[in-house]
Amino acid sequence: MNNLLKIGEYELSQEKKKINVLIVDNSDLNNNVIKEYLNRQERFRVVANENRLNQELFNQLEILLEPLVILLFMRDSPQYDITWIKKLKKRYPNLPIIVLSEYSYVLFFHTLMEAGVNNILNIDTSPEQIAQVIECTLDGHFFLPYSFYRKLNHITSVFTEVEIQTLELITLDYTNIQMAKELNVTIRGVESRLTKIYDKLEVSCRREAVKKIMQMK
Known part of the structure; x- marks a missing residue:
């Protein structure tokens, strides 16, 4: 009888191999506690x-060694991290990546999903919950x-799909020119979207x- 259980692309014996975790973080604020746990x-x-x-x-x-999971703390330069996530997933498509962000990551949720991130958590998620999510991720959840x-x-409920796309790019520090290229619209089209967003939020920049x-809550 085959005593191997397949989880995604990983094969775990009935004794259950250890899950190897690679932590990527430019701060020691959280990861030492998580590492120790x-x-x-x-x-x-x-x-x-x-x-x-x-x-x-x-x-x-x-x-x-497999199984391997990357735990990425996204504290700054989200555009930089997302670029590298895309490179990683292109080279290692079955590599699970879990992002913990101190940003309101709802703004670039779709961008992270399209980049290939497997799960996204708030940066203040407890070590116990992170452990559970790592196992859920390997189970494909x-x-x-x-x-x-x-x-x-x-x-x-407040913004249209194109306005949410524009908000994501604002959060990623895209210029108007970069947004026009990414969204396949003119500079004037970007400026029009920004004006509508500012009006809805009652802000000016x-x-x-x-x-x-x-x-927002």
Whole structure:
């Protein structure tokens, strides 16, 4: 009898191999607590703690043991992280990536999903919940916090789909020219969308728009 259980592209024996976790974070604010918690659990092993996604890390992934999960703390430069996530998923399409963000990630939820992220959590998620989500991710499940679901519903009730796309790009620090190229519209079209967004939020600039969105409940 075959004693192997397939989870995604991974094969785990009945004894259950340890889940190897690679933490990527440019701050020690949370990850030391999470690292210590995961290493105390029989099910997990933190194999590395890196400051940032980069080419060196990209090249080293092939030698790390499976099953492997990347836990990425997105604290700044989301556009940089998303670019590297796309590169990782292109090279390693079955590599699970879980993002923990201190941003109101509802603004670029679709961008992260399209980049190939498997799960997205608030950065203050407890170590116990993170452990549960790692296992859910390997089982092929998507975890959506209720607070995020409620906020997403609120935003989709206020803004159109194209306005939400524009808000995501604002959050990712795209210029008007970059947004025009990404959205396949003219500069004037981008400016028109921004005006409608500002009117709905009763603000006058990008920074105020992002701040207002983050304050939505």
